[in-house]
Amino acid sequence: MTLRLLAATAALALSAPLFAQDKGQATETKSAITIDPQVRVRDLVGTFGGQRISYRATIGETVLTSGDDKPEAVIVTTSYVKQPLDKSRPVFFIFNGGPGSGSVWLQMGAFGPKRVAIPSDARDDGAPPYPLVDNPDSLLDVADLVFIDPPGTGFSYLTPGTDPASYYGINADARAVGQVIRRWINENGRWNSPKYVGGESYGTTRTAALANELEGGTYNDVALNGFVLISTILDFAAREPTPGNEMAYVMTLPNMATAAWFHGKAEAPSVEAIAQQAREFAIGPYAAALMKGQDLPAAERATVRAELSRLTGLSEEYLDRAELRVTDQRFYKELLRDRGQTIGRLDSRYTGRDYDAAGETPDNDPSFYGIDAGYTAAINAWARDTLGFETKREYQSIGREPGRSWEWSLEGQFRGAYLNVAPYIGTAMRENSGLRTFVGQGYYDFATPFFGAEYSLNRIGIPQDRVEFHYYGAGHMMYIRDEDRAKLSSDIRTFIRSR
Known part of the structure; x- marks a missing residue:
């Protein structure tokens, strides 16, 4: 099925002022829906990687529109930018998987400035309250962080009447997330900053599709420094x-x-x-x-x-x-x-x-x-109470709607071909000599087996000298184990610094 290209986008400045803007509102007339995007900003301080850092936290809505300027999708991003602003710092764009998963897992479990404290030893997280604690393992000491909730995940949503096929699919999703990344780069003046893109689980599939979306065009390419693949799934034929x-x-x-x-x-x-x-x-x-x-x-x-x-x-x-x-x-x-x-x-x-x-x-x-309740409580408390985001929508940690409507075929692929996005990684790396790939795998992860990740990334066409593997003593979300969260953070920190 051919998915139509998303066209013009509505303007939203995520480089917001010090104080929060008015909350976003949607109004409907006889002719169209208009959306006033919500942006909330807080200036905070924390210690990350042993450094005391002032940072600006911004949670905001990006509105994507159709070719006739009808709002189709509202995508929420949460960014953490070191202050004072340094445009030479790397930017790391992060998302989770699913498809249908919000960025809560990596944000509140691994890389955000705060994390939810749940048992590290594979015990159930029990009942609330769940402690929300400082996260010294956040990567804010080496990179500014932008967490993205694609349509149908987190607080992000499609507007009434929007065709799900325009957003719920491998290529369509990559185009939408690619637009958000380009918008953020442009509006924050970060075109010449080192850039990293990565995610977890289906987020690694999305990363590969974004490799094609961001670096695969003739014009307006976004050159990347690194892919970060956590719990990797690229070749689906080796999985089912x-x-x-x-x-x-x-x-x-x-x-x-x-x-x-x-x-x-x-x-x-x-x-x-x-x-x-x-x-x-x-x-x-x-x-x-x-x-x-x-x-x-x-x-x-x-x-x-x-x-x-x-x-x-x-x-x-x-x-x-x-x-x-x-x-x-x-x-x-x-x-x-x-x-x-x-x-x-x-x-x-x-x-x-x-x-x-x-x-x-x-x-x-x-x-x-054993872990889901703690993460849902943490992201709602952080976004609503601390960052001041106001919405009646429920946060979709694992939204069902995207998965129900997902288009699993790739554009340009003949019908019935098995799904493998690893070649996108290979093409991007061959055509960008400065691009490297980090792969993190848990030994106890059946959802995205470590041997499957190794198999998919040692195929012909992928430069092996710029792919590095790291292994952890937990599962799919290895960062729930304290030792592995610290190791994952240290490994990625070294990866970013070694560019």
């Missing part, structure tokens, strides 16, 4: 375990091994050691066995089954019944069935208890319901 797609089982096996090791179901000197053992087995004997299908000799099957059992902690009998192919959903339920527990998808360190232990798949993901 549909019948006949053997690569999905290969890519997930190392995650099964690390989860088994963490819960005492597999033995190895360290998580790094068992991850490497599983990588070598997955891409070697295991992949070869799966590719042989029903021609797999019995002796080879027995050898592969035994090693698969050793690595995953599952019985050979179970693996035999599953034809050596265990989906992640089955694994969450089966690994600790003898203990009456399930494990998490986003973070397999977490455990939960289902209604009963007889089912094939879990009732829910304990690594999501």
Whole structure:
């Protein structure tokens, strides 16, 4: 499906004055809807990376319009800019994933000046109040930060009558976010500042699409210094375990091994050691066995089954019944069935208890319901109470509407082709010799497996000398673990400084 290009945009100055402007209002006449964008500004102080820094926090609405100047989308950004202003400082544009996820996770968990304090050891976050504390791991000492909530996420929304296809899709979403980035750069005079773009989960898919959107044109390119990919998903064919797609089982096996090791179901000197053992087995004997299908000799099957059992902690009998192919959903339920527990998808360190232990798949993901309430409370308290943003809209930490309407195909790709946006990363890096890519992966993340990230980024056409991988002892949102939040912050800080 061809998605129409977003045309003219309405003016909004995010370089706001010291005091907050009047809150945004939407009025409707017989001919059109007009929107008065809301912008709120606060001057604050904090200590980040060991430095005491004054910064300006701005939460504001950017209005995107159609070709006939009808407001179509209102996108909220929250920026933190060191004071006094230094235009030579890097700017880091940040978003989360979904599609449909607001930037609350990276803002209130990893890089914002404040964070929500929830248990670091894979325990449930319980009931409120949830402490909102200073975040010394924020990156404000090395870069100004701009958190973006794409349409349908956070407080951002589509106006009545707007066609969702204009915004809910890989290319359409990248165009909208690209417009917001260009507007922010232009209105804040940051065209010659070093620029970094990155996100988490589907936010890494968005980053790749933005590589094409921002650097892929002939005119008005926005040159970038770096991509920051956290919990990476670029090649979707390697992720979905549909019948006949053997690569999905290969890519997930190392995650099964690390989860088994963490819960005492597999033995190895360290998580790094068992991850490497599983990588070598997955891409070697295991992949070869799966590719042989029903021609797999019995002796080879027995050898592969035994090693698969050793690595995953599952019985050979179970693996035999599953034809050596265990989906992640089955694994969450089966690994600790003898203990009456399930494990998490986003973070397999977490455990939960289902209604009963007889089912094939879990009732829910304990690594999501174990943290979501704290983050939702934190972003609402921060945006509304501290920054003064006023709205009757509910903050959509995980909005359902974008995902329901999402267009998953790429423009210019023939119908039925599998989705892989990694080539966008390769093209941008080949055509920009100063562009580098940072990749951060959690060992216990089944949502975006670390082996899948490695596979997608070592394909032909991606300069390997400018791609760096970093690994963490938690899951999808590795920053919920205190040690990993500090390490992630330090690793990205070094990445930005080394430009």
